[in-house]
Every structure is written in structure tokens, then in C-alpha cells.
Amino acid sequence: MKGQLLQTGPGEGFSPPQRLLMGPGPINCDPRILRAMSHQVIGQFDPDMTRCMSETMQLYRSVFCTQNPWTFLVDSTSRGGIEACLVSLLAPGDKVLVGDFGRFGALLREIAERCGAEVETLAVPWGEVLQPEQVAAAIDRVRPKLLALVQGDTSTTMCQPLAEIGRICREKEVLLYCDATASIGGNELRVDDWHLDAVSVGLQKCLGGPSGSAPLTLGDAAVAEIRKRHHVEAGIRTADHDEGEGARIGSNYFDLAMIMDYWGEERLNHHTEAASMLYCARECARILVAEGMDNAVERHRVNGAALAAGLAAMNLQLYGDQSHRMNNVVGVYIPDGVDGDALRREMLQCYAIEIGTSFGPLHGVIWRIGVMGYNSRPDAVLLTLAALEQCLLRQRHPLSPGAAAAAALSCYG
């Protein structure tokens, strides 16, 4: 289009275009979080740095609704947090049961296989969630060491209820790992009350930050399991260090026993802490805790409901079991006669708004529209609906102009 700003070249500082990111994540960051990253770096064993690390642990205990002492960050994206938990909890040959109701259930399986685990899958059709009695029966059949589940799978927008499954796992003495990257902050997640043994997340959804740090929390049973494989690496190992009896953890970078030695009192050298991402993760948690976790969940619920109401009022069909939809993302079928990818391009090029499609069997079948973190706001919802209405009208989709805004506004009371 004519009238564009001049693009920067590789010799200049990068200037990203202004966008409203209403896909399944990443999302626009809260400006306070962006500012936090521009603070100067300090040394990793500076007393002010270790204080910052301890405060970050404390803040994430509130985010995860847990008392777990071992609540800290892995320096990777959320995907690395998953791998850190699985590679540290699963030794080669261990049996693991993976719940699969979308693309990210398949990812858990992929990662568990690389750990050398014996992987069994309990799958339900995309758009549904697992039932507790199915899970109980599968555990009795497979007798796994660990059950791995996603809480919110953005590929299908489904949110897996976990309280009852947590109770079952505790009773049957199976460890329960959960990837709550896409759900945390926008949907209730009670690590202690629900008996979740290990949970990892990322910043780029309802925590309102960029990708690049993976907060996680480990309960006592998970810590005990990981400690069995404790190892201190050559170059810093002394005669005072005990070696665990279990098989050495398959990754050095994601060895949670070593990362605990780093975040713990001994502060043993492992990686060089990514200080800017630490500042960022701390600020994400600080903002969310100041809002209150319950208030944040309610905000996501209201904005998600307004978006869903607006989409339905545009003569679009919502995707999946709405009673189990994540608060922070809505799936909607691309209507007959509309080119889904062309419409997404028009949304981006003409209105600077990004929405998503999905993966695998849902690619080109649904759009996914998110209301996450800083973008979980009425103006972001109403602007997205207004632009979408314009794009749908240009593709001759039959709708009643203005109905979407009215439906959304009615949710805001």
C-alpha cells in the first residue's frame, strides 16, 4: 500500500511496526514489562541480583498459588520449560502417560519420546477435553510414573479441568506434570490445591510479556525424584558434593537438579542468568500479583465472553466445547466462501491487527482470536471485531452490521 512508513534496513536499529496482536500469543507486552528489560545488567552473584532472584521466586509462588520453595525460572522459551521438567523427571525407560487433546499434547509426547521414556497416549478428539474416569482407567492400564498434560491447548482453545485428575494421580501415586503456558493468568490454576507436582509456563500469553523465560514450580515429590539424579559438573565439583544414585539427567542445560543448585543457597555456577529476561519475568509476575490472580482470571473471562458474543453475532460459528473453552482464546470457524488466510492478511495489512489460524487438521478451518494479558481489554476486543466486520463484509459474508459491537458491549454491562 502507498503511504507506508519507510522500513529500516539491517544497518539501522530495528523499528517494529505497531501491531495489535490478537492471535493465540505472543501478544503486545505491558509497557512496564518492556521498560523493565531496559534496566542495566548486574552480575549474577551480586547481592542485589540474588535478592532479585529470591523476590522473583516469591512472586511466582503467588502466580502459581503454591507454597513450593522450588519455584524459579529456566532461561528458555516455554517449550524449554516443558523439556526441563520432562527430561529431569523421566529417565530412559520410565513409563509416561500423555493426555492429548491438541497440538501441544502431541508436543508433550514428542518431548517425552526424546527423553527415552516409554510413552502411552490418551487422546480425545480435538475440541474436547479428557474425562477424569478415562484418565483413571488409563493410569490403571499403563501404570505410568508420570502423567503429562496441557492445561490450556491453544490449538483447540480447550482448557482441561485438573482438580479431579490431580486427586486421582495423588491417590494412585502418579506424578502429575502440567504445561500451563497458555492458560496461566487467564484461567484458574491452583498448584497446591490441585496436587500438581510440576508445572511450567511461559511469559508470552496472559503474563503479558515476551517469550524467552520459563517459570516453573516443583512440589516435594518432584524435587525428590529429581534429586535422585543430582550431579555437580566437573570444574566446580568438590569433595563435599554428593552424587545422586539415579541415571544422570539427559540434558546439562535443562538439568533441574543443577538449576536448583544455582537458584538455591549454594548458588553453584550453571548458566549465566539472562538478567534482562529475569527483570522481565519479575515484572510480569509483579503486575499480575498486584492485580490479584482471581481478578486477572475474571478480566480474561469477561473479555473472552465479549469476544465470543461478538463473533457469534457476526453470524460465525464458534469452535469446540464452549463449556471448556479457555477464557483467553476463542476459536471460530472460517465461514464458507471466505478465504481465511487472505482475510488474516487484510487484517494485518489494513488494520495492523494479527489474528491466528490453527495447526494440522484445523489449519485454514478455524481462526483463533486471543484476549491475553495486556491485550485482554475492551478496546482491543471492540477494535478487533470492528476490523473483522469490515474484512468479512468485503468477502460478502452475510452479517448484520453493528451487531457484533452491540453483543460485545452488552457483556461489559
Place this chain on the structure above:
Amino acid sequence: MKGQLLQTGPGEGFSPPQRLLMGPGPINCDPRILRAMSHQVIGQFDPDMTRCMSETMQLYRSVFCTQNPWTFLVDSTSRGGIEACLVSLLAPGDKVLVGDFGRFGALLREIAERCGAEVETLAVPWGEVLQPEQVAAAIDRVRPKLLALVQGDTSTTMCQPLAEIGRICREKEVLLYCDATASIGGNELRVDDWHLDAVSVGLQKCLGGPSGSAPLTLGDAAVAEIRKRHHVEAGIRTADHDEGEGARIGSNYFDLAMIMDYWGEERLNHHTEAASMLYCARECARILVAEGMDNAVERHRVNGAALAAGLAAMNLQLYGDQSHRMNNVVGVYIPDGVDGDALRREMLQCYAIEIGTSFGPLHGVIWRIGVMGYNSRPDAVLLTLAALEQCLLRQRHPLSPGAAAAAALSCYG
């Protein structure tokens, strides 16, 4: 001490204290790099994002002095970049020869062992470097698939010459991997001229950024080796995707074949790109390329020489073979009668300057003082010497006041 600024608490935004970081890294970041991280995030498949990624690849080709198309980032600290290279190049049972002249040689061994490789070590005493004929003989004896080496090992301040070893490896058809985290930007590194097959680095040394992104480059032979183990994960795999014949790579997160699919034309979903760290890595490279790689190396050489001259003029003994010292870090013996850790605390508390000790056998024996990236400047060198002189005088170390500054200044001409 009285007179301190009030510390912030966990409920407030973190405000790091002002420090001059003159240890072996991390270092103070160039303010332009900090500002780059505060740019707003855009979506990972946005055309402006993929342009930013391509420009970053282009900039790092200049940093690495290579034409390698596969020059990109891994979303982890530098340690993760090492693991990504080794786990992707080494299948279980593969033979690897590790050159060990410090703590980070030991780290290469630790990581290679976790890959299931058969690891042989060629070690020389700390403070020395490997000789090419030693390396050639060890290769003939071990017949490894890959030789893994550190270029600059900050634990000993030694810089391993690589040109001749690269020629030997090429001749003997052994892959050569190099960890150049601590050396790049401050010491010559010519990936193509020296036949380095795979090199990974981090931002937190002479690139002048924070830890949290690992740039790497792969030559054709390394790419061919990695492609043999190509795999596309369930959930996004289609019938058009080929599966490699080799053993699947042991890590999902560090699977360079998948990460190449993500950075390449197909842009297959893998992790969610850490956009802020990408902006940061791009700006690190942009600033260095604008200065010119040779100019940057010369700047580090001059500041390192001035620091070393200043330390020697303070009646201190330099550590290790000075003809192979890295330009950007100087090791110096802690003199008799001086409490090394107490002096480092005084440097930090009274002058807000951080210097380092070292690991293992050198802990408490030497200090390490860095002149890296943004901190490779005359004022940083002169200020560090001035404060160190005060601390040494308080511990009654015999020295000639003012001699250090004079010696350093004479290096600046």
C-alpha cells in the same frame, strides 16, 4: 554503609544498583542494546518479524566472518547454544575428542557425555593452550567424528589458536565445533578461513549484551550431518515432510534441524521466538559490524594491554601464558597477605565495581578482570585500576601509588 539508596521491595519494580562490571562477564550493556529490548513485540510470522530474523542472520554472518547460510539464534544462554550444537551433531555412541584447558573445556565434556557420545579428552595444564601437533596425534589415536574446543576459556584467560587446528581437522575429515562465547568480538575469529564447522556464542561478553540468546553458525558439513536426523514433529508434520535416516536428535528444544526449519523458508513452528532477545541480538551485531570486527578486536587488545600493564605496575603477577591471553580478560595472582574475596567485596561495596575470581583450582588464587564489549574503554580500565589501588593499599600490599595509571595511560599513547 550509611548513606545508601533505599532498596525496592518485591511489590515494586526492580531497580538494579549502578555497577561497573569488570569481571569475566556479564558486563554492562551498551544503552542502545538495552533500548532495543524495550521495543514492542510483533508476531513471529509477521513479515516484519521474518525480515528482522533475516537481517539478524545477515549481521551475524559478518560477526562470524562467514558465508554460511545457516547462521541464526538459539533461544537460550550461550550454554544452551553449546548443547544445541553437540546434541545435534553427536548421536549416542559417536566418538568425540574434547580439548580441555579450563573449566569450559570440562563443560564441553560434560555436555558431550549427556549426548551419549564416547568422549576422549586432550587436556593441558590450566594457563596453557593446546599445540596443533598434540591435537593431530590425538585425532589419529582417537579417530573422532568431532573435535570440540573452546576458543577463549575465561576460567584461565587463555585463547586457543584455531587456524592450524582447523586445517588439521579438515584434512583428517573431523568436524570441528568451537565455543567462542567469551572470545568473539574481542579476539579474531574467522569461521570460513579457519574451517570451523560449527561455532556458538553468547551475547554477554564482547558482543555487549545480556545473556539470553545464543548465536551460532553451521557450515555445509555440519548441516549435512544434522539433516540426516531431520524430523518434523507430530501436530505439524504433513505427508510432504521427509524423515531423516539417522537417530532422532536427543533434544526437541535444541534440535537444530527443526530450528533450521523454523528460521528457513518453510518457517515451521517450533518455539515461540523470544522477540525481545532477538531485537537485542540484532542490535549487538549491528553495533559491532558498524564498528568493524577488526576495529573491535583492536579496541579490546589495547584496553586489555593497558589493564595488564596497570596491574603489573601495581606489583602484581599476571596469570598464565601472556602470549596466548585473551584480549578481553586478564588473570592476576592474588598477592600473599591479601584476602582476595574481602577485596572483591570492598571493590563492589565501596566502588560499585565488580571483578571476578575463578573456578576450581584457581578459586581464591587469581582475580579475573575483564575489558569486554561496552566496558572495553579507557575510563573503565583507569577507574578499575584506581579503585583496586585503594583496596590494595588498605590491605598493605606494597605498591607505588600512581604507577598503575601511568602504565595504563602509556598504552593509550
